[in-house]
Amino acid sequence: MNGATAMHDLAARAMAREWFYPYVLPDGRSLPSSHDGRVDAIHTTRSRMLDAWLARELAGDRGKLRALDVACHQGYFAIQLARAGLGRVDAADVRQEHIDDVDLLRQIYALDNLHTQRCDVFAMPDSASHDLVLMFGLLYHLENPVGALRKARALTRDACLIETQVVPHLSGMVDWGSYDYVRPLKGCFGIIDELDETHAPEASVTGICLAPSTEGLLWLLRAVGFSHAEVLPVPDDGYEQLRHGKRVMVAARV
Numbered sequence: 276m277n278g279a280t281a282m283h284d285l286a287a288r289a290m291a292r293e294w295f296y297p298y299v300l301p302d303g304r305s306l307p308s309s310h311d312g313r314v315d316a317i318h319t320t321r322s323r324m325l326d327a328w329l330a331r332e333l334a335g336d337r338g339k340l341r342a343l344d345v346a347c348h349q350g351y352f353a354i355q356l357a358r359a360g361l362g363r364v365d366a367a368d369v370r371q372e373h374i375d376d377v378d379l380l381r382q383i384y385a386l387d388n389l390h391t392q393r394c395d396v397f398a399m400p401d402s403a404s405h406d407l408v409l410m411f412g413l414l415y416h417l418e419n420p421v422g423a424l425r426k427a428r429a430l431t432r433d434a435c436l437i438e439t440q441v442v443p444h445l446s447g448m449v450d451w452g453s454y455d456y457v458r459p460l461k462g463c464f465g466i467i468d469e470l471d472e473t474h475a476p477e478a479s480v481t482g483i484c485l486a487p488s489t490e491g492l493l494w495l496l497r498a499v500g501f502s503h504a505e506v507l508p509v510p511d512d513g514y515e516q517l518r519h520g521k522r523v524m525v526a527a528r529v
């Protein structure tokens with residue numbers, strides 16, 4: 276089979292099914308959407324925010340940098356990083372179906388710097404192996420989000436971007452055994468039930484989900500060892516949840 280025929284077959288495979296992200300093939304055709312484009316704004320807003328961060332913080336030669344996209348799904352952000360010139364991008368997800376999808380797109384887009392791995396976030400080695408770690412859309416699908424933040428810190432050599440749904444914050448003093456001994460509340464988690472959705476491609480694998488408040492997330496990032504953490508700006512015309520602070524993208528530095 277020659278190269279053109281092989282590429283035609285790969286593109287035909289991709290066109291034959293539906294995708295969670297708004298992908299465009301090299302020949303200009305858009306891949307079919309699994310949601311008629313209803314969810315595209317959340318993806319494109321996050322992509323613009325990631326682009327803005329890359330332009331600001333990693334403006335120079337990116338060829339020696341290594342990045343990891345934890346919970347990559349169909350690889351939308353890993354592919355963005357690979358196209359942005361990072362020397363090596365690892366895309367990992369617990370679901371094999373997603374890894375297979377990223378492998379198909381890697382061939383279609385001819386991205387030799389993109390590598391895939393099926394892996395649960397908690398099984399990743401604590402190796403500070405990546406200059407940049409993305410953890411988008413994962414935290415609020417986990418029953419152990421603090422463990423995931425510890426893992427993110429352990430994997431990160433320089434910067435980690437975390438994007439998550441957040442819950443309203445509670446603040447105030449808490450009696451800690453007695454009204455004479457009080458502690459300030461640093462943040463809170465909301466418990467969300469995904470027990471009946473663990474089969475869904477975007478969902479939790481255990482069904483018990485803890486979503487943090489923004490203030491709690493910022494406090495936790497420093498508590499697990501990042502030196503600095505900040506909420507990134509959202510474009511004025513960005514997705515409503517990000518504009519209204521119901522989701523946040525946070526940049527943490529080692």
Ligand SMILES: C[S@@+](CC[C@H](N)C(=O)[O-])C[C@H]1O[C@@H](n2cnc3c(N)ncnc32)[C@H](O)[C@@H]1O
Pocket residue numbers: 345346347348349367368369370373394395396397410411412413416476477478479480
């Ligand atoms: C809402 S999707 C987010 C995908 C993508 N990062 C994004 O932001 O668009 C959640 C992803 O987390 C993955 N996931 C869930 N639990 C995981 C775990 N314990 N380890 C690794 N990936 C997990 C799912 O398979 C799914 O791809």
